[in-house]
Amino acid sequence: MDMAIAQNELRQELGDFSSIICLKAIITGVEEALGDKATAIALISAGRQRGRMLAEKLGLVDKGKEVSLADVTQKVQYALGKEGTRLCVVDKIIQEDEGYKVYTHETVCSAGEPQGSSRQCTFTMGAIQGFLEAFLGKRLRGTQTESTLREGTHDVFEYKILGAVQK
Template identity: 55%
Template sequence: MTTSTLINTAPVRPELGDFSSIICFRAVVIGIEDALGEKAAAIALISAGRARGRQIAEQLGLKSSVADLTAIAASLNLILGKEGTRLCIIDEITVDSTIRVSCRETICSSAELQGSSRKLTYTLGAIQGALEQMTGCRLRGKQIESVLRGSTHDVVEFEILT
């Protein structure tokens, strides 16, 4: 049984399956940006991702139950990676005064041109929501590195608020 079947007990779409294309996701993001403006769209997409990240972590029983970084990274990969929603691959999580998550193949950076100013929005929100559920801490996130601007990973950093 895969994570996707744990999240949805039956396929939402019997013939096409539960996943859609990155091209369609990008069209939704661009449409929201055109309708609301870039800043309002970013707020909406981060919020939507955060809600989804919390929901998935809770559905998998990971609510305030994980404290070990290795276990958190493995759980995030299970939820968001190849066996889960395929949103991104989490390669590393580090903690000092903040939590840093290094990821790649993010849906937000996919098919973007090198040098693009696009930032992680939905992906950042989903990681934040899942981390908040798994750690029981409220977080504030921002992207600090991008594969679109020369980094090997998209890196998001979360300030621990509570």
């Protein structure tokens, strides 16, 4: 893993990574305590913050130049995929009239969920949103439009452009 993505080891023996099983237990416990909607809001917000921090750590913020969609896609794939945090695999990003559509699979949020589950990929959607916002300098609103848990080939997130990021 590239040193730009790797954190200083937070734990001497176990390292920085933890199990998806424990993460999912945290999520379901918070859902039980706060409810689905409040948990979704919190996880999207936490994901956005993580995505922004990751983009900043990689030196991708405030470059003051136009960035190609291919470059954005490559950076997101690297940072969140197998070489990075392993949050998900980003297959492609498509620019649309009002924003962007991101196709992912093996999201941490869908892992271990049964087919037909209503689980949404809130943290993953938020992390990609925060990364894109920081990298593109645009404020976005994300929604999940397809799920591998509900007969989709991908977990698909659509991000509508709301405006420029306030500095």
